[in-house]
Amino acid sequence: DVKVTQSSRYLVKRTGEKVFLECVQDMDHENMFWYRQDPGLGLRLIYFSYDVKMKEKGDIPEGYSVSREKKERFSLILESASTNQTSMYLCASYHPAGEYYGYTFGSGTRLTVV
Amino acid sequence: GENVEQHPSTLSVQEGDSAVIKCTYSDSASNYFPWYKQELGKRPQLIIDIRSNVGEKKDQRIAVTLNKTAKHFSLHITETQPEDSAVYFCAASNPLGYSGAGSYQLTFGKGTKLSVIP
Numbered sequence: 001d002v003k004v005t006q007s008s009r010y011l012v013k014r015t016g017e018k019v020f021l022e023c024v025q026d027m028d029h030e031n032m033f034w035y036r037q038d039p040g041l042g043l044r045l046i047y048f049s050y051d052v053k054m055k056e057k058g059d060i061p062e063g064y065s066v067s068r069e070k071k072e073r074f075s076l077i078l079e080s081a082s083t084n085q086t087s088m089y090l091c092a093s094y095h096p097a098g099e100y101y102g103y104t105f106g107s108g109t110r111l112t113v114v
Numbered sequence: 115g116e117n118v119e120q121h122p123s124t125l126s127v128q129e130g131d132s133a134v135i136k137c138t139y140s141d142s143a144s145n146y147f148p149w150y151k152q153e154l155g156k157r158p159q160l161i162i163d164i165r166s167n168v169g170e171k172k173d174q175r176i177a178v179t180l181n182k183t184a185k186h187f188s189l190h191i192t193e194t195q196p197e198d199s200a201v202y203f204c205a206a207s208n209p210l211g212y213s214g215a216g217s218y219q220l221t222f223g224k225g226t227k228l229s230v231i232p
Contacts (some may be wrong), residue, residue, distance in 0.1 A: 033219070040123070042203060042224035043158070058219070059115070071223060090157065102148060105157040 003027070004093050006106035013113050018077040021109050029096030031094040032074035033058075034066065037108070038072040043090065049074055081113045116141040118206050120223025127194050128173060128231050135226045137204035138186040142194045144206040148220070152201045161202075162189070194230045201225045 007022040025032065033048040045058030047066040052086075055066050063085060067075040074093075078085055090105040117140040127133045139147075145166035150158035162167050164171045164178045164187065175194075180187040191198055205220040 037223075040224060041223040042120075045219060045221070059221075092174075093232055102160050102163065103150075107157050113223075 001039050004091055004104050004106040006089075006091050006109050009107065011109060013078075013111065015082060015113055017078075017081045017113075019081050019111065019113075021076040021078075021089055021091075021111070023074045023106055024072050024074070025074075025093040025104070026072065027093065027095065027104075028071065029093035030060045030071065031060070032068070032096050033092045033094065033103075034064075034076045035090045035092065036060070037090055038087050046076065046089075077097045078111075081111075083113050085111065086113045087111060116144055116206055118204060118221050118223045120204050120226060122226060123224065124227045124229070126229045126231060129194060129196060131194055133191045133194050133198070133228055135189045135204070135228070135231075136186060137188070137206075137223050138184075139206040139221075140185065142182075142185065142208070146207040147178070148205050148207075149162070149176075149178060149189050150205065150222075152202045152203065152225075158203060163183040175190055191228075194228075196230050196232050199228055199230045201227050 004025045006046045006057045013019050031050050034046045035043040037043050044060050046064050047058050049068040052071050089109045092103045095104050120137045148163035149161050151161045152158040162173050162176050162178050164180050175192050177190045203225050204223040207220045
């Protein structure tokens with residue numbers, strides 16, 4: 001099975017802190033994504049990456065940045081956490097073909113900013 | 115960009131009945147339409163998908179239909195069981211592959227909470 005692992009299941013951070021959310025996949029996928037999930041709003045794309053050191057803004061990139069130094073790891077960075085960034089964050093990797101094609105999601109990180 | 119509308123937001127059915135969830139999309143270039151099931155506290159999992167060259171696809175009790183002309187697609191679950199209770203998300207994607215940045219990102223609907231009553 002494809003594994004997408006998010007380093008933390010729950011995080012509590014203070015307003016203004018710099019926050020790193022880590023995501024690692026083990027299937028050599030080129031495409032990785034960060035979504036946030038909020039009740040009634042579904043999944044909204046923050047950033048995605050289609051190659052090492054490449055990144056593209058999604059629908060709601062404000063207040064976030066990303067880093068992809070290695071193919072297997074895609075990090076989401078909250079430069080200065082704010083309470084409106086309290087949410088569930090889901091990482092996904094994508095492969096366009098083969099046995100495990102499609103999106104595979106991580107288990108999510110529930111971030112609370114106080 | 116793509117916009118995906120999903121209805122209803124909540125759906126309750128009796129065990130054994132059928133459930134239908136409908137989605138519409140805006141970008142006629144989209145050609146891949148997956149459905150995800152997310153159980154409480156778990157990650158979304160792909161349950162079925164359809165590509166635009168096919169009008170219908172079935173996998174046991176679940177089926178998806180696609181009407182490209184009307185730009186809508188639907189998930190059908192027959193003989194529902196309590197374990198079908200979850201949030202279901204539809205999504206639409208621009209053409210798959212590496213034809214350019216952003217050509218394979220999914221846009222999701224807002225989800226449907228399905229409750230199957232025993």
